[in-house]
Amino acid sequence: MKRVFIAGATGYLGRFICAEYQRRGWYVIALVRKTSRAQRISADQLIEAQATQPATLEGLMAGADLVISCLGITRQADGLGYWDVDYQANVNLLHEAERAGVGRFAYIHVLRAAEMAHVPLVAAKSAFVNELQNSSLATTVIAPTGYFSDMGDFLKMAKAGRVWLFGDGSKRINPIHGADLALATADAIEAGSKWCDIGGPDIVTQKELAELAFTCLGKPSRIVFLPDVFRRLALRLLPLVTPRRISGPARFFLSAIAHDMVGAQHGTHHLKDHFESSLGVTKQYVRSTPMRKGKDHEPRACWRNRRPDLRSHIHFRLCPASHSAGPIGLRNEQHRRGSGSSIQPNQSSGDDHMEHRHLHRERARTCSVGCRTSGTVEKGLGGMEHYHSDLWHNLDNTGLGCRNDRQCGH
Template sequence: MKKIIVAGSTGYLGSHLVKELQNQKIPFQAIARNTKKLEQQGLQEEQIIKAEVTNPTTLTEKLKGADVLISTVGITRQKDGLTYKDVDYQANMNLLNEAKKAGIKKIIYVSVINGEKMRNLKIMEAKEKFVDELKRSGLYYLIVRPNGFFSDMKDFLDMAQKGKVYLFGSGEYKLNPIHGADLAKAIVESMDTKQHEIIVGGPDILTQNEIAELALKTWRRPIKIVHLPDWIRKLTIPTMKLFTSSKTYGPIEFFLTMMGQDNIAPRYGIHRLKSHFVWEVDHINEKHGSRHQESDKKMND
């Protein structure tokens, strides 16, 4: 049985990958700077590689004995002074270079649907630059291009909670976002594929209007969707670039670009966005309920 190493193991997708590998009883190790999350997921000491992927010296000699490296390393919002180039490109290059030394046979890298067509975006420039290097590496590789994650749909829920959802244009662009658990399963299932690239989306293809309506219904709000002229979206991107740093405009540029096109991938998985929205709202209500209880307790004490 192959031994796997997961990089980016404490992020949204990485956490689901760890769980899927545990469920399938596949031998693996997970890389993390802060190991606490992995310990909470039930990993034993020997399954954890303590390293910082942005610092290549911490990776030295630590990838030996593995057959496959899966990297979900990347950032949506720049923080800790790190840029997309530092993380999405250079950190993955650090992993690639160490993987070569360690004799790893295959690297699976998670990018984004249509990423190769969006190299003009700051985040995509870094991701696709690494994809180019991976293709030239001489190793077996698989580029996984998922559609948006369920977690990315929280913007719709946040707007719906306030009573209105704002969309650009007609709101008829379509997408089929995928749950992290389904994507993790798809990645593990594809480890032995001879393909060099797979595109993966969730089971439901929805318009932005349908997602907005779903979010409002989940919050039990009236259906109020405001359609802003699309020129506002188009104008916002260059304006943000002109007056803000990549730290600010990077995630907004990416979000607004994705909102202005169809993003439809082959359908996969069992998790439905409707159920996820219900879970999210229940979770938020529970948290608020706990806070109210704590507040009441303090007042009574």
């Protein structure tokens, strides 16, 4: 069985490459910094080591036929910079691969690196590629256009109401899904290619990308075009006014959007489907996240009315499971008092108040769906104020909340 050693296995692309090579029947060895962060990686063996420390790599690649490095950092952390990781850590891997006699070394680079040599992240990667091409090993360099995950910034801006673009938005890109890139990378390595510019199946302009984000959200497009001089000014000012962990990725992004980032078309995943899938996950997360008591969460308070008969019996409820809202006191007496019961406006005994509280708590414990509804503060039938909350009863059940689209049955 062939063996592949994959560095950067916990990253976005690294996970897909591990899965692709396992699918092809290779023995996958994944290099990780911490095994505790390596959950759900498709690997036969996890090796914990620090690529920035050459001594920890000694002997790890013995018997490997192929080394693939996806190693790199986007945001600088732990006191490490681009030259520590994107350059030196990869050099350490290359030297160990040479000592182990590995058959081929593949590296994930960036597209149009020559035009972005002034960007620190790209400069460090390009310096390593020079070392790699001077190596005695057979090599493959993969230069992707951009990941689907990076396009999420357009979706975030669209959610906020506007997408901001520099210039006229005519620059083109064909971003690629991680699974498609992993497949194309494995094919290129198998074919013995030395360099491949790889992109996804759909080529779009930045303006079309912004419009797609609004379309997936079901909103009218609101795009603001800024003169490109502001982009160039930002490139000059960012290193002076922001820390490296912010200015580094920002300078890369601002430089990349000034070019057509188009590679050879590969894959079957489309950006529209990715956006819609992301929105679906977001909606499910929002529906399954508990609301908390507080002034920022509405609707939560009862209808404050001076008439005690209305104040005692009308409060509002929002149920994410049924996507409906309304005055429970008017439309759902069964929820408050049980089937066949009714409440008269002037009925105000202390026994009724206690019965009401007991009924609510009993239904909270027995609801099998776990619908998270907004809490309300209600004046009890006996004049006592208590916190009335359907949303916490899920903690007594699964803690997951209502995750289906049918009417909650409590």
